[in-house]
Amino acid sequence: MSLLDVNGLGVRYADKDVVSGLSFGVGSGESVGLVGESGSGKTQTALAIMGLLPGKAAISGSIDFAGTEIVGAPERQLNTLRAERIGMVFQDPMQALNPYVPIGKQLRRVLLRHGISDGREVDQRVMHMLDRVGLPDPARQFRAYAHQLSGGMRQRVMIASALLAQPDLLIADEPTTALDVTVQAQILELLERIREETALLLITHDLGIIAGHCERLVVIEAGRLVEEGPTRKLFSEPRASHTRKLIDAAPRLDGDSPPAPESAELVLEADNVSVSYAERNERLQLHAVMDLDLQLQAGETVAVVGESGSGKSSFVRAVLGLVPMRAGRVTFCGQEVAGPLQARSIETRRDLQLVFQDPAGSLNPQLRIERIIAEPLTVHAPELDAKARSERVADALQRVGLDEDLLGRFPHQLSGGQAQRVAIARALIVNPRVLVCDEAVAALDGSVRQQVLNLLHREQQATGLAIVFISHDLAVVRSISHRVMVLYLGRLVELADGAGIFRHPRHPYTRALLDAVPVPDPLAPGGRLSISGEVPSIIDPPSGCAFHPRCRYAEQRCRVELPLVRPVGEARVACHRAEELEL
Amino acid sequence: MSAVARIWARMRTSKTVVASGGILFAIALVSIIGPWISPNEYLTTNFDNILRAPTASAGHVFGTDDLGRDLFVRTMMGVQVTFVVAIVASVVSLLIGVLYGATAGFIGGRVDAVMMRLVDTLYATPFIFFVILLLVVFERNLLLMFVAIGAINWLDMARIVRGQTLSLREREFVQAAQLIGVSTPRIIFRHIAPNLVGIVIVYVTLTIPQAILIESFLSFLGLGVQEPQTSLGKLVNDGTKQMEGASWMLLIPGVLLAAILLCFNFVGDGMRDLFDSRRSQ
Numbered sequence: 001m002s003l004l005d006v007n008g009l010g011v012r013y014a015d016k017d018v019v020s021g022l023s024f025g026v027g028s029g030e031s032v033g034l035v036g037e038s039g040s041g042k043t044q045t046a047l048a049i050m051g052l053l054p055g056k057a058a059i060s061g062s063i064d065f066a067g068t069e070i071v072g073a074p075e076r077q078l079n080t081l082r083a084e085r086i087g088m089v090f091q092d093p094m095q096a097l098n099p100y101v102p103i104g105k106q107l108r109r110v111l112l113r114h115g116i117s118d119g120r121e122v123d124q125r126v127m128h129m130l131d132r133v134g135l136p137d138p139a140r141q142f143r144a145y146a147h148q149l150s151g152g153m154r155q156r157v158m159i160a161s162a163l164l165a166q167p168d169l170l171i172a173d174e175p176t177t178a179l180d181v182t183v184q185a186q187i188l189e190l191l192e193r194i195r196e197e198t199a200l201l202l203i204t205h206d207l208g209i210i211a212g213h214c215e216r217l218v219v220i221e222a223g224r225l226v227e228e229g230p231t232r233k234l235f236s237e238p239r240a241s242h243t244r245k246l247i248d249a250a251p252r253l254d255g256d257s258p259p260a261p262e263s264a265e266l267v268l269e270a271d272n273v274s275v276s277y278a279e280r281n282e283r284l285q286l287h288a289v290m291d292l293d294l295q296l297q298a299g300e301t302v303a304v305v306g307e308s309g310s311g312k313s314s315f316v317r318a319v320l321g322l323v324p325m326r327a328g329r330v331t332f333c334g335q336e337v338a339g340p341l342q343a344r345s346i347e348t349r350r351d352l353q354l355v356f357q358d359p360a361g362s363l364n365p366q367l368r369i370e371r372i373i374a375e376p377l378t379v380h381a382p383e384l385d386a387k388a389r390s391e392r393v394a395d396a397l398q399r400v401g402l403d404e405d406l407l408g409r410f411p412h413q414l415s416g417g418q419a420q421r422v423a424i425a426r427a428l429i430v431n432p433r434v435l436v437c438d439e440a441v442a443a444l445d446g447s448v449r450q451q452v453l454n455l456l457h458r459e460q461q462a463t464g465l466a467i468v469f470i471s472h473d474l475a476v477v478r479s480i481s482h483r484v485m486v487l488y489l490g491r492l493v494e495l496a497d498g499a500g501i502f503r504h505p506r507h508p509y510t511r512a513l514l515d516a517v518p519v520p521d522p523l524a525p526g527g528r529l530s531i532s533g534e535v536p537s538i539i540d541p542p543s544g545c546a547f548h549p550r551c552r553y554a555e556q557r558c559r560v561e562l563p564l565v566r567p568v569g570e571a572r573v574a575c576h577r578a579e580e581l582e583l
Numbered sequence: 584m585s586a587v588a589r590i591w592a593r594m595r596t597s598k599t600v601v602a603s604g605g606i607l608f609a610i611a612l613v614s615i616i617g618p619w620i621s622p623n624e625y626l627t628t629n630f631d632n633i634l635r636a637p638t639a640s641a642g643h644v645f646g647t648d649d650l651g652r653d654l655f656v657r658t659m660m661g662v663q664v665t666f667v668v669a670i671v672a673s674v675v676s677l678l679i680g681v682l683y684g685a686t687a688g689f690i691g692g693r694v695d696a697v698m699m700r701l702v703d704t705l706y707a708t709p710f711i712f713f714v715i716l717l718l719v720v721f722e723r724n725l726l727l728m729f730v731a732i733g734a735i736n737w738l739d740m741a742r743i744v745r746g747q748t749l750s751l752r753e754r755e756f757v758q759a760a761q762l763i764g765v766s767t768p769r770i771i772f773r774h775i776a777p778n779l780v781g782i783v784i785v786y787v788t789l790t791i792p793q794a795i796l797i798e799s800f801l802s803f804l805g806l807g808v809q810e811p812q813t814s815l816g817k818l819v820n821d822g823t824k825q826m827e828g829a830s831w832m833l834l835i836p837g838v839l840l841a842a843i844l845l846c847f848n849f850v851g852d853g854m855r856d857l858f859d860s861r862r863s864q
Contacts, residue, residue: 354758365756367777375760
């Protein structure tokens with residue numbers, strides 16, 4: 001008999017069905033992946049299982065958990081069930097932790113509130129659990145507050161909190177979506193490790209994540225079951241086209257990088273760019289970016305890759321003039337341009353455009369799509385009359401593959417993918433020479449992500465647009481990047497052409513980033529993870545090579561001497577041991 | 584739907600807001616039409632008809648005061664003053680407060696620091712002292728009182744708008760506009776201001792009762808509206824003197840004032856619930 005049995009589950013808001021007729025089961029000790037794109041009803045299903053749906057949701061069908069019916073159960077019974085038998089890990093651990101209570105105290109409450117444990121052994125158990133989920137120095141973290149931990153550490157705390165009550169089932173709802181790939185790999189490994197004691201329902205939109213970690217998959221679309229079966233079977237012979245589509249959409253590392261562009265016209269050049277932020281008291285200077293260079297040719301895509309805290313956003317924002325440079329020079333088409341944005345000529349501002357990570361945040365919620373897309377024209381082509389302007393808007397809309405009936409809508413009425421296309425249309429309408437994409441596809445579903453990447457590639461082919469693409473995930477940039485810059489703590493660690501870096505990385509950090517990418521293939525050998533821990537704080541950077549505390553190849557020299565960027569083969573690498581290492 | 588239409592649509596979803604707004608509208612309407620229809624004048628004294636209790640038959644529905652003046656017309660006049668104060672307060676806090684706050688918040692840095700210290704200074708000035716000083720230096724008149732009320736009313740608004748602007752400025756759509764090359768005034772008007780509408784409306788409705796109370800308070804102390812003109816605060820003051828024999832002189836304007844204040848507060852609270860709860864649109 002299975003532990004969890006969902007039978008004909010339906011969730012309805014007002015007149016909209018978000019889940020309908022969904023049935024699946026989770027056996028005890030089994031790990032099941034619930035996969036679907038955003039809006040497919042995954043989270044609603046999870047909340048229904050937890051009995052956490054809001055009152056205005058109409059629930060039908062049945063959810064049987066170890067003999068207890070959850071649908072319609074009284075709150076008291078649900079509380080006991082949630083406290084003792086089902087644990088849940090949410091997408092955003094910051095939202096789920098109380099910012100005013102030290103995490104040790106929060107975890108103690110889990111044990112005390114439900115009388116699971118009492119007395120002195122409580123602290124011991126909490127600390128033991130923190131240790132088990134891989135939190136370094138649990139005795140110290142016991143007294144830490146949520147904001148003092150990194151995203152990955154917070155997620156570990158959440159997992160610890162869910163596991164304390166020794167649940168029979170752990171529900172993890174997109175537990176790694178908000179995290180860097182390297183941290184994601186570590187969290188997935190942790191989930192794998194705790195599998196011995198609990199059944200797992202892993203909810204995600206990314207099949208790559210699930211491939212190596214779940215025995216069985218449940219694929220849903222628009223609230224309905226599409227396909228269900230053992231992971232291997234689903235990957236090797238998917239019956240439904242939607243499953244096929246999801247598999248294809250998962251970013252992969254194999255495959256070709258685009259050939260280098262023919263032209264050699266240098267459009268954008270940055271030399272020795274450094275960015276520092278002054279802390280409040282002005283005495284402490286945080287060096288976010290140190291001595292970075294960039295050469296960008298027309299028709300070329302350069303990817304800037306690194307974990308959060310690597311300085312990639314600060315670097316490109318300094319080049320664009322959005323944050324002040326401490327030192328460095330930016331040259332656009334042979335002309336040196338001023339540092340701050342306000343001091344730049346209107347033509348330069350037109351030619352350098354940016355697309356942000358969060359499409360919803362970069363569109364003014366009070367304006368209609370038409371006005372949002374047309375706004376650059378009011379600045380850069382004020383001579384256009386209303387008719388010419390709407391023609392340009394229609395043209396831009398068509399370039400990004402959107403329908404004209406979106407023009408009258410407001411941003412909140414669009415899906416994430418549509419909103420990001422609008423943002424791209426706004427950037428492209430003035431025909432810039434350079435487009436900077438700051439994690440522009442990170443918030444999008446797999447298939448939508450691929451469409452947006454294709455759209456950028458097409459635009460580049462047609463107009464010779466040069467693109468700077470920022471990402472924390474090497475797999476995402478693989479298909480579009482001519483060259484890749486890998487950054488660590490504000491410094492360049494490796495610069496190589498796309499084909500080279502994926503086939504033959506020369507810096508241990510690049511290798512680690514590649515290893516961290518989840519492989520959408522259940523048969524792929526797992527456990528190649530070659531990096532632990534997280535990016536250290538720039539307040540107190542490590543001596544010598546900043547990467548040495550996390551590097552398995554580090555030797556004495558790496559701890560004291562800063563490696564300089566030097567040519568190694570086709571690439572430029574900052575590693576003392578670049579020549580001798582076989583990565 | 585434009586921003587205004589959306590706000591209107593949302594306002595209508597709250598019963599409290601609709602009911603309170605309806606009562607306010609009715610009171611305002613009566614205060615304008617009432618004196619017109621009434622046969623009595625607010626100035627005319629009639630010493631044969633002193634302190635007459637409210638009766639419908641004699642034409643004095645609210646009775647008369649100690650000088651024999653018709654209290655209905657006088658009370659309606661007081662209500663008019665109250666609404667004028669409400670309008671002046673909201674216009675002043677809207678114009679000065681929003682512009683001042685948005686400018687300080689958007690420009691930031693030293694400009695922001697200087698501008699906000701000025702606000703702090705005004706806050707720290709003892710208000711009654713300030714008003715008495717004004718009244719001593721200048722002639723007592725209605726305009727002066729409006730200046731006094733306006734002077735303190737925009738301070739709250741400026742602070743709130745500045746705070747909101749500071750957070751809006753960091754939003755990516757503002758950065759996107761800057762990158763495009765949109766000028767600063769245009770960013771403030773087109774990108775910042777429309778996103779302030781919700782919070783501004785809430786605080787305007789909350790400052791109105793405050794302003795009304797200040798006016799009543801000043802008039803009650805004899806520092807506000809001067810005879811023969813009147814306001815609700817002044818009527819309440821007159822009423823307290825005749826409390827024993829002619830309780831209606833205190834009760835009628837008092838109850839009306841309380842009702843108006845309550846309604847404005849209900850509208851303000853209702854609006855805050857509607858706009859401030861971080862509910863998505």
